[in-house]
Amino acid sequence: MPRVCLLEVAHARSGDKGDCANIGLIALRPELYPLLVEQVTAGRVKEHFRELCHGPVERFELPKLHALNFLLHQSLDGGGTVSLRTDAQGKTYSAALLRMEIDVP
Amino acid sequence: MTGADRIRVANAQGFWGDSLEAPLLQMRQGPIDYLTLDYLAEVTMSILQKQRARDGNAGYARDFVEMIGRGACDIVERGIKVVANAGGVHPIACAEATALALQRAGISKGLKIGVVLGDDILPRLDELLERGVPLSNMDTGEPLSAIRSRVQSANVYLGAAPVAEALDQGAQIVITGRCADAALTLGPAIHEFGWRMDDWTRLAAGTVAGHAIECGTQSTGGNCQYDWESIPDFDNIGYPIAEIGRTGDVVITKHEGTGGRVNVPGVTEQLLYEIGDPSTYITPDVIADFTSIDLTQDGLDRVRLSGVGGRPATDFYKVSISYSSGFRAIGLLVYGWPDAARKARKAEQILRARLNHLGLTFDAIHAEYIGANACHGDALSGPFHPDTPEVALRVGVRGNDRKAVERFTREIAPLALNGPPVVTYVGGRPKVEEVVAYWPALIPKSEVSWNVVMREVDA
Numbered sequence: 001m002p003r004v005c006l007l008e009v010a011h012a013r014s015g016d017k018g019d020c021a022n023i024g025l026i027a028l029r030p031e032l033y034p035l036l037v038e039q040v041t042a043g044r045v046k047e048h049f050r051e052l053c054h055g056p057v058e059r060f061e062l063p064k065l066h067a068l069n070f071l072l073h074q075s076l077d078g079g080g081t082v083s084l085r086t087d088a089q090g091k092t093y094s095a096a097l098l099r100m101e102i103d104v105p
Numbered sequence: 106m107t108g109a110d111r112i113r114v115a116n117a118q119g120f121w122g123d124s125l126e127a128p129l130l131q132m133r134q135g136p137i138d139y140l141t142l143d144y145l146a147e148v149t150m151s152i153l154q155k156q157r158a159r160d161g162n163a164g165y166a167r168d169f170v171e172m173i174g175r176g177a178c179d180i181v182e183r184g185i186k187v188v189a190n191a192g193g194v195h196p197i198a199c200a201e202a203t204a205l206a207l208q209r210a211g212i213s214k215g216l217k218i219g220v221v222l223g224d225d226i227l228p229r230l231d232e233l234l235e236r237g238v239p240l241s242n243m244d245t246g247e248p249l250s251a252i253r254s255r256v257q258s259a260n261v262y263l264g265a266a267p268v269a270e271a272l273d274q275g276a277q278i279v280i281t282g283r284c285a286d287a288a289l290t291l292g293p294a295i296h297e298f299g300w301r302m303d304d305w306t307r308l309a310a311g312t313v314a315g316h317a318i319e320c321g322t323q324s325t326g327g328n329c330q331y332d333w334e335s336i337p338d339f340d341n342i343g344y345p346i347a348e349i350g351r352t353g354d355v356v357i358t359k360h361e362g363t364g365g366r367v368n369v370p371g372v373t374e375q376l377l378y379e380i381g382d383p384s385t386y387i388t389p390d391v392i393a394d395f396t397s398i399d400l401t402q403d404g405l406d407r408v409r410l411s412g413v414g415g416r417p418a419t420d421f422y423k424v425s426i427s428y429s430s431g432f433r434a435i436g437l438l439v440y441g442w443p444d445a446a447r448k449a450r451k452a453e454q455i456l457r458a459r460l461n462h463l464g465l466t467f468d469a470i471h472a473e474y475i476g477a478n479a480c481h482g483d484a485l486s487g488p489f490h491p492d493t494p495e496v497a498l499r500v501g502v503r504g505n506d507r508k509a510v511e512r513f514t515r516e517i518a519p520l521a522l523n524g525p526p527v528v529t530y531v532g533g534r535p536k537v538e539e540v541v542a543y544w545p546a547l548i549p550k551s552e553v554s555w556n557v558v559m560r561e562v563d564a
Contacts, residue, residue, distance in 0.1 A: 011330040011370060013323075015379035018147070018244055018543055024377025026331075026370065051482040060383050062396050064412075065373050069383050073244075077471065080148045081427075082542050084435060084471035084501035085479075092480040094330065099485050 001103045009104065010036060012094035019079040021053075021090030023097050026067040032104075033066040039102040045070050048100050052093070070097070106299030109138075114290050114314070115346045118142035118189075119321025121149050121166050127321065127344050128172045132179040135360035137346060138297075140180075141289040142169060142189035143319050150283065151427035151541035153193035154258040164195030170202045173278070177210035180277065188268055188289045192282040194258055196220050200280050200560050207562045216562045219271025221281040223555030226424065226548070227259045233552065240424060240546040249546065255428040257541060261553050262423045264389030265311070266302060268292025271557045283425060285388045287315030290347060298351045302390070309393035309415025310353035312386070316393075317357050317375055317410065318345040324357055324375040325406075326365030331374065338364025343406075355410040356403055367406040376400075384414075389423075389550075392416040421547040430542035431468065432510040435501035436517035436535040441527040445496035446477040446489035448525040452498050455524050459516055460502075467504035467513075475499050497531075503540060510537050 006012075006025070009032045014023040025040060027033040046057040055073030062069065076090055077083035087093070115137040117128040121144040131140055144166040157164030169191035173180070180187060192199040200220045207216060226233065230253070233240065240249040240259075249256075260283035269292045271279040279292070291311035294300060300307045317324050324345045326336040343363025348356040357372050359365060376395060380386055383395035394414030403409040440448040453472040460470070473479035475497035478486040502513045514535045521530040 011374065013328070013330065013374040013378050016147075017379060017381070018545055020244070022377075022379055022381065024374060024380075026373050026377070028331075028370075048485070051484040058382075060381075062377075062383050062398075064397065064399060065376065065395075067373060067377055069377055069380060071381060077469070079543055080146075081151055082430060082433075082503070082540055084433060084469060084503055086473050086475060086499060087480050096481040096485055098330075099481070 001105060003101050003103055005098065006040070006100045006102060007098040009102070010098065012098055014090050014094035016076055016080055016089040019074050019076050021072045021075045021093050023070045023072065023094050024067055025070065025097060026065065030066045033063065035102060035104060036068055037061060040068060040100065042070070044100070045097065048097065049075065107297050109297050111348060111350045112138045112293060112297050113346050113348050114139040114141060114293055114318070115344060116141050116143065116318040116321055117344045118144060119319065119323060120144070120146050121168065123321050125168065125172070129176050129179065131344050132176060132183060132185055134363060137185060139293045140185050140187045142191060143286050143289060144169065145190045145193065145283060147425065147543055150194060150258050150260060150425060154427060157194055162198050165193040165199035166191040169199065170206050173203050174206035174210055177207055177212060181212055181216065186272065186277050186293065188279045188292060190281045190284055190289065192220065192280045194225065194260070194282065196222060196280050196282045203278065203280065204560055204562045214562060216278070217276045218560040218562065219274060219276030219279045220558045220560060221263065221267040221271060221279065221284065221555060222558060223553060224261045224263050224282040224284065226261055227256070230256060230259055238548060238552060240426065240548065243545040243547060249426070249544070252428045252544065255430070257427045257429055259424060259426045261548060262389055262425065263555050264288050265291035265295055266390070267555045267557055269295035272296035274557060274559055276559065286319040287312045287388055288390065290315030290318060291390060294349050303417070305391050305415030305417060307353035308391040309413045310355055311349060312388050312391055312393045313395065313398065313410060313413045314347040314349050314355040317372060318347050320375060320378060321345065322365060323378060324372050325359045325367050326371055329371045329374055331370035336366045340364065356407050357410060358407045367408055369400045369402055369408055372400055372408045387419060389418065391418050420550055422550055422553055424546040424548050426544035426546060427541045428544055430540045431503060431505040432507045432537050433501060433503040433540050434510050434514045434535040434537045435499060436514065437532050438498045438517060438520055439495055439529045439531055440498065440525065441495045442492065444491050445493050446474050448527065449474045449496045449498035452520050452524045453500060456500060456516060456520060460513065463512065465509045465512055467502040467509065469503045472498060472500040507537060
């Protein structure tokens with residue numbers, strides 16, 4: 001089974017609310033959405049972001065939009081006004097998630 | 106309620122600092138009924154509070170006033186209504202400056218400005234705490250008393266009702282302080298269509314329309330990862346327009362002849378932007394359900410948005426509180442090939458040791474190597490590449506001792522001479538900034554009363 005970067009099967013956008021980042025992950029085609037649901041679990045996303053995210057990861061499903069929404073708690077070094085990070089608002093976390101690899105049939 | 110069956114609500118400002126030309130172009134490049142401008146990100150209120158502390162007449166979005174001056178003719182001649190949260194922490198001062206700008210433009214006698222007041226609860230904080238409203242931090246559960254003495258601003262996110270009320274009273278320009286971003290769009294729909302404040306499905310549709318356009322071009326091709334290189338004419342990108350019908354039908358579009366792209370993938374990205382549980386998008390006016398939304402392409406650069414679910418609003422408003430939380434400074438040094446990232450890391454190690462020798466302690470010292478790991482961290486960025494042309498060491502400290510942070514700022518430049526080679530010092534000595542932190546809380550709606558003040562422009 002080939003293993004590909006999420007970049008090849010999805011697109012994404014991310015932003016912030018306080019110290020919590022959100023990442024919307026959208027399948028490039030509807031038939032790819034079940035792969036995201038099956039493989040891009042909250043647990044895998046937490047492991048993927050272990051260096052940046054110090055709280056829990058929540059996942060929500062939007063099947064009609066072929067999309068998942070992730071909340072990465074405590075992932076912005078205290079949040080926009082406090083953070084010492086270059087990406088204090090998690091704007092690039094969308095692409096960071098797209099680095100994850102999944103199996104495609 | 107007016108006789109319109111459909112209104113075109115345009116956004117021309119996704120945050121304070123967005124394009125200065127966009128509001129004028131939105132009025133001139135095609136028909137719109139409403140111009141909405143969102144100036145207040147979470148971080149903005151604390152910045153405005155600092156400005157008001159320095160100058161009692163400041164504390165609002167000055168860009169807005171300048172825009173009103175430049176666009177006065179368009180607003181008056183085209184009969185466009187303007188709704189903006191430009192009031193920041195001082196909506197009255199913003200309205201006065203706006204009236205003055207219109208007066209100077211010389212064509213606006215009798216024009217009415219509606220000012221929404223009541224979001225600022227800073228003067229009432231102690232009274233609220235005494236009466237047992239804890240204003241606990243929504244994320245951590247801590248009571249506000251933990252940081253009470255350091256609070257700088259406290260503003261309720263008001264809803265669309267005050268905006269609609271100001272429009273009902275004849276305002277052509279509505280200035281609010283803190284309000285829900287989507288309220289800038291929902292307010293006009295309530296005013297035009299007479300939607301009841303318990304018509305949850307329509308309120309939710311108007312709210313999602315507002316969410317779709319509130320970040321400016323993020324729904325018309327800006328910051329869009331989907332096929333971004335084929336998006337045409339970024340230099341002339343059109344800002345978004347929500348066409349809202351009386352029954353709650355919504356189309357997201359932009360003016361003909363402008364650049365950018367409105368398609369389903371792009372609008373989907375924006376719908377998901379900065380939301381939490383998509384089935385429970387809580388605003389002051391309604392709880393919207395995004396999980397039932399259908400998006401369909403409805404012609405070139407038109408996306409139809411339907412199926413939004415709505416449930417009754419909660420009994421609470423969200424409160425945005427900012428408080429003083431120490432100081433920070435961030436410095437930059439650029440290292441060139443070869444082994445640029447290793448040089449940057451060595452410099453960081455030297456700097457940390459020197460800060461130790463000086464006996465300086467901080468709440469946080471954080472270093473990143475721009476070009477090697479700054480956006481995604483080491484684990485995702487992979488090993489340093491020896492042939493990377495250059496890497497910037499970006500190192501910052503945060504702490505309560507201003508003198509320690511100031512001393513840190515003097516330790517960056519010396520590294521250009523007394524650390525690793527092939528280095529250039531950019532940007533000068535770092536500035537010490539006051540850190541203002543953000544404290545989200547809830548307040549019962551019964552504790553908040555808003556009102557609308559009308560200001561008529563004199564001759």
